[in-house]
Amino acid sequence: MSGDSNATVRDVVIVGSGVAGLSAAVYAARADLDPLVLEGPEPGGQLTLTTDVENYLGFPEGVGGMELIQRGKEQAERFGADFRHGTVEDAELEDRPFELELANGDLVRTRALIVATGASARWVGADGEDELMGYGVSTCATCDGAFHRGDDVLVIGGGDSAMEEALFLAKFADSVTVVHRRDELRASEVMAQRARDHEKIAFRWNAELLEIHGSRDDGVTGATLVSHPDGHPMEKLEGSAAPEATTEVKRETVDVGGIFYGVGHVPNTDFLEDTAIELDDSGHLETREGMTTETALEGVFGAGDVMDPDYRQAVTSAGTGSMAALDAEAWLEAQAVRSASRALAEPTAQ
Ligand code: NAP
Numbered sequence: 504m505s506g507d508s509n510a511t512v513r514d515v516v517i518v519g520s521g522v523a524g525l526s527a528a529v530y531a532a533r534a535d536l537d538p539l540v541l542e543g544p545e546p547g548g549q550l551t552l553t554t555d556v557e558n559y560l561g562f563p564e565g566v567g568g569m570e571l572i573q574r575g576k577e578q579a580e581r582f583g584a585d586f587r588h589g590t591v592e593d594a595e596l597e598d599r600p601f602e603l604e605l606a607n608g609d610l611v612r613t614r615a616l617i618v619a620t621g622a623s624a625r626w627v628g629a630d631g632e633d634e635l636m637g638y639g640v641s642t643c644a645t646c647d648g649a650f651h652r653g654d655d656v657l658v659i660g661g662g663d664s665a666m667e668e669a670l671f672l673a674k675f676a677d678s679v680t681v682v683h684r685r686d687e688l689r690a691s692e693v694m695a696q697r698a699r700d701h702e703k704i705a706f707r708w709n710a711e712l713l714e715i716h717g718s719r720d721d722g723v724t725g726a727t728l729v730s731h732p733d734g735h736p737m738e739k740l741e742g743s744a745a746p747e748a749t750t751e752v753k754r755e756t757v758d759v760g761g762i763f764y765g766v767g768h769v770p771n772t773d774f775l776e777d778t779a780i781e782l783d784d785s786g787h788l789e790t791r792e793g794m795t796t797e798t799a800l801e802g803v804f805g806a807g808d809v810m811d812p813d814y815r816q817a818v819t820s821a822g823t824g825s826m827a828a829l830d831a832e833a834w835l836e837a838q839a840v841r842s843a844s845r846a847l848a849e850p851t852a853q
Contacts, residue, residue, distance in 0.1 A: 521548020
C-alpha cells in the first residue's frame with residue numbers, strides 16, 4: 504500500500520497490474536519515475552487465469568501464468584514500484600495533473616498516466632447466464648474446472664481460449680464438447696490439433712448456445728443449442744435473415760453439468776468513456792499512428808490488451824508496457840525541459 508495522500512502528485516500512475524502494467528512498472532521504476540501501480544478487480548490480469556504459457560520468450564519448458572505475474576511484480580518492486588489495490592471509477596483528464604477517483608473515494612493525481620487495464624471475459628448473452636454465472640457457468644476453467652469432475656461440459660468458442668479451456672477441462676470432465684458458431688476454428692493450429700487429438704473432446708460445429716437450464720441450488724443441468732448448416736444460427740434467429748434460413752435453424756437440448764465461455768474479451772475502458780481519449784468501435788483505446796503508445800490525450804499512454812485488438816499475446820503486452828513507460832518518460836522529460844525554459848524566459852521580479 505502506498506502512502507499517497509490526496510495531495511501527492513505522482514510522475515507516473517499505471518492502471519492495471521497484468522503483464523503490460525508490470526512491464527511498464529519495471530521500466531518506469533528503473534527510470535526513477537517512482538511509479539504507482541493500481542491493481543484493479545483482477546490483480547495480475549488474464550495470465551493469472553491461464554495454466555501454462557508456452558510461447559513467452561525465455562521459458563523453453565513453459566511457465567505458469569501466475570508464476571510469470573508474481574515474478575514480474577517482484578521485479579517491479581525490486582526497482583521501487585509501489586502497488587496499491589484500487590479500481591478507478593472516474594478519470595478527470597481535462598487538466599493536468601490528471602486525477603483518478605478510486606472506488607473507495609480516494610483521489611490519485613499524476614502527471615503521466617499509463618492505461619493497462621486489459622480486457623475481461625465476454626459473455627455470450629444466452630438466456631439464464633445472468634442467474635447461473637458462477638453456479639455452473641464460468642469464464643475460467645482453471646478456476647472452476649475441478650468442480651466438474653465426472654460431468655459432461657460444454658465449452659463455447661473456437662479460439663485459443665476455448666481450446667485451452669477444453670484441454671484443461673478434459674482432465675476432470677467425462678466429456679467436453681466445444682460448441683463453435685462456424686465450421687472452422689479460429690485457434691492456432693497447435694492448440695486446435697491438441698484439442699482435436701484429445702479423446703474426451705468433441706466438436707459441435709455451426710452451433711450456438713441459446714439457453715442454459717438449471718438453478719442456483721442445482722447448478723447447470725442442461726442447455727439448448729441452436730445450429731444452422733451455414734453457421735451463425737443466432738443471427739438467423741434474430742430476424743435479419745430470410746424466413747427460410749430461420750426455419751432451417753435446429754434446436755436441441757443437451758444434458759450437461761457445466762458451461763465454460765471462451766468467446767474472447769472486451770477491453771476495460773468504461774472509466775475513459777467521458778474523456779478525450781479516443782476508443783474504437785469495440786472499446787479499445789486508440790493510439791496514434793506509428794510505433795507509439797501515445798493516445799489522443801497528451802500524457803496518457805496505452806499498453807496491452809486494452810489498446811491491442813489484434814495481437815493480444817503476453818509477450819506483445821509486455822512489449823507495449825515497456826514502450827508506454829519509455830514514451831511516458833520521454834514525454835515527462837520534454838515537459839520538464841519546456842517548463843525550465845519558460846522559467847528562464849520569464850523576467851525575474853525586482
Ligand atoms: P478470440 O481469438 O477472439 O476467439 C473468440 C472465439 O469466440 C471465436 O472463435 C469467436 O467466433 C467466438 N465468439 C465470439 N463471440 C461469440 C459469441 N457471442 N457466441 C459464440 N461464439 C463467439 O479470443 P480468445 O480465444 O480469447 O483469444 C484472444 C487472443 O489471446 C488470441 O490472440 C489468442 O491467440 C490469445 N490466446 C493465446 C493462448 C495461448 O497461446 N495459450 C491462450 C488463450 C488466448 P468466430 O471465430 O466465429 O469469430
